[in-house]
Amino acid sequence: MYTILRKELADHFSSTRFLILYCLVLCVALLTTYMVSMNLRSEIAGGARIEHLFLMLFTTSGQFFSLTQ
Numbered sequence: 670m671y672t673i674l675r676k677e678l679a680d681h682f683s684s685t686r687f688l689i690l691y692c693l694v695l696c697v698a699l700l701t702t703y704m705v706s707m708n709l710r711s712e713i714a715g716g717a718r719i720e721h722l723f724l725m726l727f728t729t730s731g732q733f734f735s736l737t738q
Contacts, residue, residue, distance in 0.1 A: 708729055
C-alpha cells in the first residue's frame, strides 16, 4: 500500500499542473508578505508602539486589502 501511495504522490507532485499551481501560490504568498512588511514598516516609522506588533498585522489598513475594512 505504501508503494502505491508513493507512486501516486510522485505522479501528482511532478505534474506540470501542480508545479504551476505551486509557483502561483508561492508568488502570491511572497507578494502578500512583502506588502504587509512594507505597511508595518511605515506604521512603525509613523510612531506606532512596537510592543503590539502582532496585533498590527490584523488591524492596520493596507493599500491592497485589510481585515479591518
